[in-house]
Amino acid sequence: MSRPPRLPAKQDFPVHQIRRYLEPGPIVLVSSAHKKQRNIMTMGWHTVMEFAPSLLGCIIAGGNHSFELIRKSRECVINLPTVELIDQVVGIGNCSGAEVDKFERFGLTPLPAAEVGAPLVGECHANFECRLHDGKLIGKYNYFIFEVVKAHVARTPKNPKTVHYKGNGEFMVAGEVISRRSGFRSEYL
Amino acid sequence: MSRPPRLPAKQDFPVHQIRRYLEPGPIVLVSSAHKKQRNIMTMGWHTVMEFAPSLLGCIIAGGNHSFELIRKSRECVINLPTVELIDQVVGIGNCSGAEVDKFERFGLTPLPAAEVGAPLVGECHANFECRLHDGKLIGKYNYFIFEVVKAHVARTPKNPKTVHYKGNGEFMVAGEVISRRSGFRSEYL
Numbered sequence: 001m002s003r004p005p006r007l008p009a010k011q012d013f014p015v016h017q018i019r020r021y022l023e024p025g026p027i028v029l030v031s032s033a034h035k036k037q038r039n040i041m042t043m044g045w046h047t048v049m050e051f052a053p054s055l056l057g058c059i060i061a062g063g064n065h066s067f068e069l070i071r072k073s074r075e076c077v078i079n080l081p082t083v084e085l086i087d088q089v090v091g092i093g094n095c096s097g098a099e100v101d102k103f104e105r106f107g108l109t110p111l112p113a114a115e116v117g118a119p120l121v122g123e124c125h126a127n128f129e130c131r132l133h134d135g136k137l138i139g140k141y142n143y144f145i146f147e148v149v150k151a152h153v154a155r156t157p158k159n160p161k162t163v164h165y166k167g168n169g170e171f172m173v174a175g176e177v178i179s180r181r182s183g184f185r186s187e188y189l
Numbered sequence: 190m191s192r193p194p195r196l197p198a199k200q201d202f203p204v205h206q207i208r209r210y211l212e213p214g215p216i217v218l219v220s221s222a223h224k225k226q227r228n229i230m231t232m233g234w235h236t237v238m239e240f241a242p243s244l245l246g247c248i249i250a251g252g253n254h255s256f257e258l259i260r261k262s263r264e265c266v267i268n269l270p271t272v273e274l275i276d277q278v279v280g281i282g283n284c285s286g287a288e289v290d291k292f293e294r295f296g297l298t299p300l301p302a303a304e305v306g307a308p309l310v311g312e313c314h315a316n317f318e319c320r321l322h323d324g325k326l327i328g329k330y331n332y333f334i335f336e337v338v339k340a341h342v343a344r345t346p347k348n349p350k351t352v353h354y355k356g357n358g359e360f361m362v363a364g365e366v367i368s369r370r371s372g373f374r375s376e377y378l
Contacts, residue, residue, distance in 0.1 A: 017356070019233075019355070019356045020355050020356050020357070021355075023214070023233045023234065023353070023354055023355060023356060024214050024353035024354065024355055024361045024363075025212070025213050025214010025215065025353055026214065044208075044212045044237075045212065045236050045237045045238065046236055047234050047235055047236035047246060047247065047248065048233075048234045048248075049234065049248055049330055049332065050248075050330070055330075057236060057246060057332070058236065059236065059237075059238055059239075086367070086369065087369075087372070090369045090372040090373065091372065093373075093377065094372060094373055094374050094377060137326070141238055141239070141244075141334075143238065143246070145330075159361075162361070163367075164212070164213030164214055164353070164363055165212055165213065166208070166209050166210075166212060166213055166366070167206070167208045167209050167212060167378075168209070168370065168378055169368055169369050169370030169371075169372070169373045169378055170366050170367070170368050170369075170370070171366065171367055171368075171369065172213045172348075172351070172363040172364065172365065172366055173363060173364075173365045173366075173367060174213075174353055174361040174362065174363035175361065175362075176361065176362045177355070177359050177360065177361055177362075178275070178352075178359070178360050178362060179358055179359050179360075180275065180276075180279045180358050180359075180360065181357065181358030181359070182358075183276070183279040183280065183283060183358070184279065184282075184283055184358045185283050188282065188283060189356075189357055189358055
């Protein structure tokens with residue numbers, strides 16, 4: 001396993017623009033805390049739902065150790081790893097927080113969040129602090145609707161390479177950015 | 190605008206494995222039909238929700254011409270375009286089906302679906318026929334939960350390049366696939 005990158009310097013980012021990072025569908029790390037427990041899980045099933053308030057929907061299966069931490073604390077942080085963290089992403093997704101402290105196991109740095117009790121994963125390119133907005137579909141679908149209440153994004157690189165899970169142990173890497181701004185109606189940008 | 194690719198030959202694909210194509214978060218084209226109207230829209234806000242039944246959640250904003258076609262017919266097809274179709278994707282997202290027939294305007298081929306009334310977009314790499322599974326969140330969030338009832342996937346290429354919308358007229362391209370199968374617990378593959 002390669003060493004995680006150093007902690008990137010970050011700046012505040014407008015919460016209504018987080019689609020810039022999440023709409024492309026990357027695998028993310030979800031960090032949580034409740035009472036004396038904390039955990040990190042990988043997540044690939046998520047979608048942007050609204051600009052303002054900044055809403056995200058995601059599936060957190062009941063079998064995950066994080067499920068109860070998030071359901072009870074009603075908070076989490078969604079962290080965006082880049083391709084340099086792929087080994088940590090895979091490792092985190094293949095062990096249980098009931099058995100290990102994943103920050104320690106994977107050499108990741110918990111940093112205090114501004115608005116929620118869950119820690120940020122310092123090594124990630126971006127961190128989105130979330131508060132539960134609507135829990136009505138948790139019982140039927142394990143579907144959580146969060147509001148992003150604070151966003152932190154690394155200053156560089158401008159176009160980080162992210163990883164996108166396909167199932168079966170395979171990831172697509174996205175990084176090359178192409179612009180088609182000239183083809184858009186201005187109100188749609 | 191470049192010409193769309195020819196119609197790829199497709200085969201049936203197991204509906205419980207559509208995460209292989211949609212979990213990475215590509216922009217998709219949603220085709221629909223109701224009475225004598227048909228339409229295509231672009232969509233970037235979607236997530237896999239369950240393997241079996243094969244569920245997808247997505248936001249279709251009320252302002253879209255497709256909204257009523259899909260709400261009333263309770264069906265649609267989610268089509269996966271590759272990077273060769275990016276100009277059509279942008280064009281489709283920047284005009285209204287209330288004014289133009291987008292199949293004609295963009296030279297795309299409507300093909301009959303097996304299970305639903307909406308047409309497949311023939312030029313796309315994959316087509317997922319969907320039936321509305323749960324409409325309870327349409328009123329509050331414009332959030333549709335569909336069941337994929339039939340899937341068609343092109344035989345080649347094995348790893349198509351897909352486009353992932355970032356907002357602001359910019360897309361990420363994903364194509365390179367890296368495997369970390371050896372790092373997965375077998376029950377998680």
